[in-house]
Amino acid sequence: MNDITTFNQIIFKLKNYWKNQDCTIIQPLDIPVGAGTFHHKTFFGTIGPEPTSIAYVQASRRPSDGRYGKNPNRLQHYYQFQVIVKPAPNNIQNLYLKSLKSLNINFKNNDIRFIEDNWENPTLGACGQGWEVWINGMEITQFTYFQQMGGINCDPIAIEITYGLERIAMHIQNQDSIYQIIWDNNKEYITYGDLFLQNEFENSIYNFEYSNVDICLNLFKTHMKEAQKIICLSRPLLIPAYEHALYGIHYFNLLDAKKSFSTTERQQHILNIRKIVNTIAKQYYHLSKKSEFPIL
């Protein structure tokens, strides 16, 4: 087991690989989000013409994916490695495959495939065409050419690569369960389970059973209201407004996990969130256009 690539090393190798592809390695967003795409560097960075290339690890929360720690590969809190490059290079698919190679994934003994999966996030007003990348039937990456962000057409097109770190680690370490993944091997092995099983268990109970619908709904509305307020300032504060929207979306997801919405109510809320996010995106676009698109 000495030669095993730990979870930690996988992150390290990916950061290193993408740094060598001229990506700026940044740190995660400190707000609960459902996916790496929500990072404000991605959200704002893909709007407008200025080039960007960044990579980061993002902790992601999806309350309704909680399985009380019982499912071998589904979690309500997990990690994504996110790469955003704009404009999308012509050889991006190859660059991605090389990154897998840098993780010592063997292309001759494994069945790697790009399976159509057109991604859409209704709250962010984002969509794109792309694939799930499968390795022996397991999805390890989402690979998307963004077409829209915040309801604005992307021009030029940005590419987003989202690695499912746990899934990749399961494959590399040949584990049957996320909880058996070796996180690190300092003096002794530390597994993913050692670090996060209790978290999964407690948060699943909370998300499905004890979260308070009234409190969540209040928090959701409060954050959305605050976001709305600060976009309307004479000098709008777009980043804080966006961050409040993210908090709001998180509480919305908690409410969703408890199935506390009817279909139309749910749709109504999504449309409201989208409207606010769209306003933020548009204002951001206009402001940066005025200052001739400075690099963020």
Next chain:
Amino acid sequence: MNTTFLIEIGTEELPPKSLRTMAESFKNNMIILLIKNHIKYDEISWYATPRRIAIKIEKLNITPRKKKYKGPSISNAFDSLGCPTHSTQCWIKKLGIKINQVSRVKEKKREWLFYEHFINNFQIEEKLVEISISSIKNITIPSFMKWNENNIQFSRPIRNIVMLLNNKIVKQKLLGIQTNRLLSGHMFMKNTKIKIFHAKEYPEILLQSGKVIADYNIRKTKIKNESQKIVNLAGGYLKINDFLLEEITSLVEWPTILIASFEEKFLNIPNEILIYIMENQQKYFSIYDINSNKLTNKFIIISNIETKNPQNIILGNEKVLNTRFSDAEFFFHKDQKIPFNEYQPLLKNIIFQHSLGTLHDKTNRIKKLIAWITQFTRANINNCIQAANLCKCDLVTDMVFEFPEMQGIIGMYYALYNNELENVAIAIKEHYLPRFSNDIIPSDPTSYSLALSDKTDTLVGLFIIGKNSTAKDKDPFSLRRLTIAIIRIILEKTISIDLVLLLKKSLKTYSNIKNDKVILNNIIRFILERIYFIYVKKNYAPAIIKSVLKCNITHPIDIDLRIKAITNMYNSNTLKSLILMHKRISKILILSQEILHTSINYELIQETEEKIIISLYKCIYKKIQYFLLKKDYNSILEELYNLYEPICNFFKKIKIHDKNISIKKNRLVILKKIHMLFFTTADFSLLY
């Protein structure tokens, strides 16, 4: 001439569900343009893999082709001074030539200006480029994307274009890419560029040097045959669904067939879910036991790579499937913590359609409607009401939330686990049938009563809120499909129900409706239109369908019997005679323009033929009334035919237009009565 043209568009992975359509549309576009440009060839073939679509045209006829143009006649071509006339100048201007390039031709003793020129190879090459570009741009693509700054749109990023005419590259920059002769091999088995020297080497060179089977149909057959072979050896069999087979064919360049298995304990989960996950999500083939016909815990993986030791791939896929199944198991156990009928109050949280209330309200309406419908379907009323109570409950479960396509099926299983009657459980599953054209319809009376109630409620509800789109080709709420389903159930299960009554009953289950008469009429009109198309699609003569629908009947079984009765006689002498008789009578009635009494005045009867006709009419009238009750339209038509000879005789012997107006009118009344008899079956005037 043995000229071959090849164009291959190399892409990133194309959407599998539309790959074949795209390739075929590429080929069809090429064919149309080749014909339009008078370019002849022997064979044109399409090739498609996840990473390329290609067209090869063999034996292109590129001998220089003469194109001839005839101009004005010599007498009109030059003026008295020998200068070209205006029409000659226009003609040469149109052709873009000079007068000294023009010759003369003699035809039928007259002489004309004449011009011919050759379209040479170079121009053919140019033409092929033009044809290719236009064909690519018009490929049927479900959704477009952009991938770089040049704003070109296609299904997926285009990365390479090979265009060869025999051994020569057709040099061109198209879709932002310079054409070349380098093909890509299999991404992982032969990740090299393969030089193709001659167009005719395609697709063999890909097979030999690239580990790519470019021929779609060869791949498809290989997958099917080899899967079956492996499964036979394992003592099982496959139920291959062609859509899945096509999708898998579109996902691989080098199919390798592997057999694997999942943990046996998962066979306790409703099998439809397992099959759904295996086929729709993981693209595997599920395997059935040859003796028991039951699902086994084995499955087929179509890998895209051939390796010395496929164990890695098998284990990886098994792991994925087991975890997916364990997720389904999680929902399955979680859902069953609550008895199935206790999900019903939760339906209050789900809106059916804006302003039509929740699914709980819908359930209540269905219950009222089904209680009424049972008198026509003879289904057990208690079972029907229980089935209605439970039919939407599974929409609140985690399982259906996760696998929406499993609606109904999950409900059936959960009902069975809660000891509901079997036909109640089956009705929950089957009330969604038929889902598409050619789908099966519910078999049990409880099932089709429920299907009819649910679908009628939806149809009426959507008309109430005005969602009956009038746009010709758009049917966002699938109202056409829904209506066809209703009609199919009524006809195929011979439910003797009148649509007006059914719709009125359904409208009553909704509260606070304004304009219910207008809504009712709109729905009826909509349904009758669908009925018309149902029969047209079944190849019934449009005239016959129209003639029956013109009678304003809203009873589908009745409509069906009439259409079939007339169709049975189609082209027979009986029908021809009936039509002829109807035509003659109509003509006289229309021309006379008299206002007629409703009854015959026997005192005005003069001739024997009149007497014969009247007594015959009376007798036939009675018989027809009897047959009408039995809806026996064949006999009605036969009876009508009995009038044919006597009527002919009547017309031969009797002049309708008697000087005495009363006698004339009385004769017309007799004819009118007979004329009316035809309407018991159809409006014959539409059959002429």
